[in-house]
Amino acid sequence: MKWIPLTILVCIAAAAITLAAGYAGAGITAGWLAFILAGAVWMTIHHYTRWREGDTLGWIAFTAAAAVGLLIQRSSALMLAGVLMALIAWDLTSLDWRFRSAQRTEHTERLVRNHVRTLAFTLIGAGLIILPAMMVRVEFGFVPVLVLGALALLLLNRAIRALRS
């Protein structure tokens, strides 16, 4: 599967460019340069070293940067696109590592087809659902926010329990 490493590099570059564009749109030159540099570092780490945690760190850093970008009122669509690209890159690096660590592979096409299909379904679905949601702005008072926060915590708690079981 020679296309996987290339796709990873493309996704990292796309994530970096998208986030950089988001920051550049707001006139923050330092942020723009920082993303280009961060993307280059992630690509270098992935391509030239065997440091597996480097990919995870890159993905977390990009997601955190997107959150900061939203916090300082950058473009929601670009930030979301950046996060999705970073998630695809991280997912594919994980698949790539699994292939690299295997001595032999069986029914590879089937495995990759299943993986890509699930990933595409997940991310396209997520993008389609969330993008309109980000465009819509609804204002809540303190109490509904509190209730929603409690609900979110409750759901997370249930999710963790379900995952543990």
Added chain:
Amino acid sequence: MAAKPRLLLVLIFALVLLGLATLNGGIVALAMPLVIYLAVARLRMPEAPRLRVGRSLSLEHTSPGVPVVVKLDITNEGAPLDELRVEDVVCPGLEVIEGETSTLGALPSGGRIELAYTVRGNRGEFNFDDLHIRSSDSLGLFEQFHVLSAPAYLLIRPQVRRLRPVAVRPPRTRGFAGPIPARQSGSGVDFIGLREYQMGDRLRWMNWRVSARHEQNLFTNQFEQERIADVGLILDARQQNDVLTSDGSLFDHAIQATASLADTFLEAGNRVGLLIYGRGREGVFPGYGHVQRERIFRALGRTAAGHNYALESLYHLPTRFFPAHSQIVFIGPLNGGDDVAVLTRLRANGYAVMVVSPDPVAFEMQGLIPESNQSNVRRTDTRSGHERPAITRMTGTEYANRLSYVERRLALLRLKRVGVQVIDWRVDQPLDQALATASPRGNPSALGREARA
């Protein structure tokens, strides 16, 4: 929970909290792709796989260093598996020289995976069993680990070196013709005595020189019958007598010697039994031929040195295991006075005893003293012909070596004095060479020389 889902949960939790804390819906929405990603992975988590596993080996019994092909056949009898990692657990002591022991792939319902690899190893008993199976969802987040059983057994017999016929002289032999002098007159090769001519004696057996000295009588030569004998091999597998160095274990050399001796005695047609004295008292009852050789090799292949408080001394040696007045061959480094006393008692009970003793002192010193210094600390004794530590440049270790050497020589000498055939074997030399120096009747002049030395 695996690390990746946990990391995703932490990130989701952090984003949601940050969004709520800053009242920024966009940040909460940013967590949604991660939530969906995690949820899809959880929904696609596979059920427990139903796999049928078969393992086959190209050989079940083999010799050290011979390649053995291990084949695994895995069939999916359940639902399709999006991602499956199969890893075979190779027994410690075996080296994989070709092929792969693990594979990654998707396995459709009814699909098959075949794994094949080649191993080789040294003497031992190897039980293949565990097969590690990891099945996960197609995103690789949620993993299930299973251990399947695919048993197979491989026995690597000890290395056998061909030896020249070993000269033994047991007091009692069996009724069939063989290579061992029977101490009885009859058809044979070696001259044993004279008797008066009797009707039917062959003329070519007539001793004309003696007959010429007597006016009325004729004399014929008598020859010693050669028959097969009972040979009992006793392998000393007591842990306290084993010496482990970077070069290996002295016990392995003792096993190799036992296998070679068993092969030689059985090849000559003798009835051979084996007793392994160490962790327990494992025995192969006396028998003949190829089947018996295979039994002995199997027993030697799976044995290991072990400790048993009850069997620390040779006093519990079951002497009745071997027929009375048979030949006993004890293989092992001697341990102090107890061993000598027991072997002496065996000799007194009427057994012919041979001791093949791998030299533990020389073996241990080889591992302790660097190669470059060895020439400085050992020299050949001109009187006995044995190597011994030189007096020059002696350190504490060398003093200990010298004392051990003297103690061992004295123990061997005590055995020789009671008529035990002693083969002092330095394991870096061929066993055949050491056996060639041994005489079944002993060499009194050499014994006297050593005693004086």
